[in-house]
Amino acid sequence: MKMSIPSHQSLDLLAQKTLSVSKEKTNIILSVAIPTRNRKPLLCELIESILPQLSCSIQIVISDNASDDDTNNYCTSLLSGHHGQNFKFIQNAINIGMEKNLLRAVSECDGEYVWLMGDDDKIKPGAFEDILYILSMRDYATGLVNYEEFDYYFSCKLREYRFNITQDNLNATIEDMLKAAAFFFSFLSCHIVRKSLWMSTDLSRFEGQPTDSVQIYVPIIAGAQGSNFILARPILSKRNSRYNLEDIYTINIAQGWFESMEKAVEVGVSRNVVDNFYKEFINHLHLSRDILHKKINRYDAQLEKDWVILMRQYGRFSGYWLFVVPLFLVPRPLLCIILAAYRTMKRMLKWLPKNCSNLFFIRRCT
Numbered sequence: 001m002k003m004s005i006p007s008h009q010s011l012d013l014l015a016q017k018t019l020s021v022s023k024e025k026t027n028i029i030l031s032v033a034i035p036t037r038n039r040k041p042l043l044c045e046l047i048e049s050i051l052p053q054l055s056c057s058i059q060i061v062i063s064d065n066a067s068d069d070d071t072n073n074y075c076t077s078l079l080s081g082h083h084g085q086n087f088k089f090i091q092n093a094i095n096i097g098m099e100k101n102l103l104r105a106v107s108e109c110d111g112e113y114v115w116l117m118g119d120d121d122k123i124k125p126g127a128f129e130d131i132l133y134i135l136s137m138r139d140y141a142t143g144l145v146n147y148e149e150f151d152y153y154f155s156c157k158l159r160e161y162r163f164n165i166t167q168d169n170l171n172a173t174i175e176d177m178l179k180a181a182a183f184f185f186s187f188l189s190c191h192i193v194r195k196s197l198w199m200s201t202d203l204s205r206f207e208g209q210p211t212d213s214v215q216i217y218v219p220i221i222a223g224a225q226g227s228n229f230i231l232a233r234p235i236l237s238k239r240n241s242r243y244n245l246e247d248i249y250t251i252n253i254a255q256g257w258f259e260s261m262e263k264a265v266e267v268g269v270s271r272n273v274v275d276n277f278y279k280e281f282i283n284h285l286h287l288s289r290d291i292l293h294k295k296i297n298r299y300d301a302q303l304e305k306d307w308v309i310l311m312r313q314y315g316r317f318s319g320y321w322l323f324v325v326p327l328f329l330v331p332r333p334l335l336c337i338i339l340a341a342y343r344t345m346k347r348m349l350k351w352l353p354k355n356c357s358n359l360f361f362i363r364r365c366t
Contacts, residue, residue, distance in 0.1 A: 029057040029135055030128070031111030031195070035101040036119040037065035040074055042239070045154075047078065049122040049237075054086045058128055063090040063105035065098070099210045102188075106198055113140075115192045116215055120241045121147075122154070127235035131192065134170065134229050141226030142219050143192035144177045144185075147236035154239060161234045162187075169230040174223035175269045180230050183280030186257065188215045189236055197222035211256025217263060224267035253290060254306065257281060258313045275317075282319040291327045296336060303328070 032050070036043050043062070050060060060078075064071050075089040090108055092101065106114050113135060117123075127145075134143070149159040163180050178185055201221045206214050261274045281287060294303050307328055314320045330338075 027056045028059045028111040030113050031059040031109035032115045032117050033105035034062045034117045034119050035105050038067045038069050039119050040069050040071045042120040053128045054083050059111050061088045061105050061109050063101050065101040066092050066095045097210050114195050116188050118189045120239045121189045122237040124235050142223040143229045145190050145231045146234045147238045148234040149238045165232045168232050172228045172230045178273050191219045193222050212253045213256035213260045217260040220264045255309050
């Protein structure tokens, strides 16, 4: 069915405290789960995009991963503000990692559905109205929302929409969702999941080392258990953020994402659809940055493990040999020179007309 809509588990011991304003929770349809750490300015921008849209059906759950900036005071002020009844704030006593912090945030949600949300994104006006309208129509397992992309400062729009779709699909299979999103199914903030299906999923694989894949794995498992929706109109604005490479790129994303996508095959998604995800992953900067960061910073032992894993999992794709293998083979000193030259060229090309900079594959504003 395709149609249009109106516009517009064990982590308890690690939590220091949970703050919320008492209220009747049976009215909450949608909870927004926001894991955060030391990014108060970005979190403020996200919350400011949410506040005008709040209603008794919406809950905001912020899980602070032992921040040492002013996040604690800011979140506490939200609880005492005009919309305090819509907020819940969790403080972790120690840094438990982004993935476990996300699990913690979801576990504290009281809504029937949970919208996973990065703390650096923004929600567009009318987004909650659209989603609540869809959720009122039937029981859904998961939802996938389209989004636009901006630079770090939200001063320059880079892409009008990420998923190249023009019509909502309100009776989508998990295969439909993976076809629509492909590699960008990995984006945290595009997912809405029924809370009961999330909590019934075996999450034991995420109790050890971080995999950066729970936002892929759970929607696949949940999406195979019922009907899903895909929202074509972008209702979310994604920031191209700056991450702490020590936190992000030392985890083995290649293995975690591979295992999650193989689970998709087990639940009935065709091999061709999953292979398209792999091909885009190989060509994407996410993997390249991971390898470059480890190589420049001399994580040689991790690189040896990565070589074996990547060869076993992605060696059958030509893109692996064209784009990944050369990164392993280029000598470290030469790689540093190439990166320095590229960064210099990129800074210089910002002053050239758009049609000139595009010759060098430098992404510019739309």
